Amino acid sequence: MPNRMISILGRLRQDVAAAISAETIEAACKEVGYRWRRRKLGPVETIYLFLVQVLLEDTSCRHVVRIGGREFTDTAYCKARSRLPLAVFLELVRRVAAAVRGASEDSRWHGHRVWVVDGSSVSMPDAPELQGHFGQPGGQRPGCGFPVAKLLMLFHVGTGMLLRVTAAPLRSHDMSGAGAISGGLEPGDVLLGDRGFCSYAHMAMLLGRGISAVFRMHQQVNVDFAPGRPTARRKGPYPRPQGLPSSRRVLAHGPQDQVVAWPKPKGRPGWMTEEEYAALPEEILVRELRYEVATPGYRVRRVTLATTLLDAAAYPAVELAELYYRRWRVEHNLRNMKITMNMDVLKCTTVDGVLKELAMYAIAYNLVRSAMLESARLQRVDPDRISLIDGLRWLTAPAGECESPVLVVNPSRRGRYEPRVKKRRPKQYLRMTKPRREYHKDLLQQWVAA
Incomplete structure (x- = not known):
């Protein structure tokens, strides 16, 4: 050793x-x-x-x-x-994940373990096997780009521990690995995610396993908090005409907090099999709530959440908003892995x-x-x-140095915001727009002409 x-x-x-x-x-x-x-x-x-x-x-x-x-x-x-x-x-x-999680089992929210799922990507060497399996971004000519893998990662919110990571070809939807990535979750857990994970099929699948979801509402879902919507007592047209919400209002917790019934879509998502989709219920109950973001520097000013935590007394809207705010910590975790730990560009040349x-x-x-x-x-x-x-x-310090883990504590900067810009300029080289062999041919012709 x-x-x-x-x-x-x-x-x-x-x-x-x-x-x-x-x-x-x-x-x-x-x-x-x-x-x-x-x-x-x-x-x-x-x-x-x-x-x-x-x-x-x-x-x-x-x-x-x-x-x-x-x-x-x-x-x-x-x-x-x-x-x-x-x-x-x-x-x-x-x-290792189980051992690290056991180091801080007191980090629960209302008795629930909370996890957050998010996607990212990594680059890798320009090897034929990797190109064939993962592919490269569009708009790049062959020989001018690098293969890129799409990652799906599951973090524990309380400890920041990484439970699972999957890699898929670049041109694949985040939901294609959602079933595998959530395989380590247990009944009673809560899963956070952005709007890419908010769909009827995903939430119904989690409900069937006893897992609660707190997702940001997908941008294509129409949400209506108007009191005149059909309720469970007064049936209305269901589903409603195009351009209006297809959900049926069941209960109102407040002006912008309601429980609705989502109907099962007719179309099956590509990441589910026919058998899996047929086993889903015809409708599920979802709580929709909206809140304003007053923190300076945030691009988003209004957030609409979809959650299967229906009890407003046990899970107030304010606490759900605070819980979803903790989802942003995953961005720091990804940055630490990709930039600080240098995972942004992998080195291996095989899948x-x-x-x-x-x-x-x-x-x-x-x-x-x-x-x-x-x-x-x-x-x-x-x-x-x-x-x-x-x-x-x-x-990684040499043995005998700094044996006590008293590490640097960063200042508390809640709400801090910085522009996403770079101060240090890159070298003034032209971008590669054609394979290297063509550049070699051009240089050779220039030498011959000289």
Whole structure:
């Protein structure tokens, strides 16, 4: 085991360190049916080196050879990573996430565990296998762009821990992986999401599993809080004419807070099978509420939520608005992973390697979150105020330095807003608009003409 990994394990909580111990790694291999022989780069050594590589902001494989402190080549290390099944990495993600979640089980909202789902994307090398599987953004000629994967990630709101991450081709809807990403949720959980996840099929699917939803209303759904709408006692045209809400009003909690019945759409979404869609109920009850955003700097001035938490006394509209505000924390989590931890551009050149690399980022991120949670507990502050980059540096510092996790606490800046602009100018190079071989041909012709 590299000395750097010994230092990292020694700084983690005992239960979190056990989730990534040598015994756990070997148990995960046996659980998925993977057999191996004793060698310099077995499953334990390979996982540890891969983890240190990611924690050091995805350093090169040649650097890993120096970190390992043993005689092997970067090619041998890459082959060792490819030998390990992806299922081993996913099992370790689950174990580490469970250990980190257990470090702060008191972070519940009205007795519910709260999760937030969101999508993002990552770039990767321009390899034929990756191009064929993930694709690249439109408007780019072949040979001028890089493959991009669409990610779907599930975070725990209280701890910031990452439970699951999936990667799909660029031209796929976020909902295509919603079923798999929510597989780790349990009855009684609450799921937050933006308008891309707000649909009848998704909410009905969650209701069938006993999971509550709090989503921002989709922009194509018409919402009407007018008192004259049809109610359960006075039946009206249902569904109503085009341009008006198709839902049926059941109960009014306030001027902009009501419970309505959503009818089952005739069209089946592409991410569900015929059997799954046929099993959904003909209508579901949804609570619609609207509130104003008065914080300066926010582009959105009015937010309409759709939730399956129907009881206004148990879940007041003000508290639901505050809960949805916490959804924005996922943007900070994604920024920390993609920018601070350098996940924005992956390094592997195969689909299997990319998925393993994402799993290792999930493990590394959760280990850093574990250090942040412990530091927040010692300093009695919100975990999201702890500096992630300071936690990353503390976790990877040489042994014997800064053993106590007293990390930097960022100022509380609720409502702070900054323009999304860059001050540092990029180099004045032209953009690549045709394959590199054509540029080489043009340069050769210029030399011949000269």
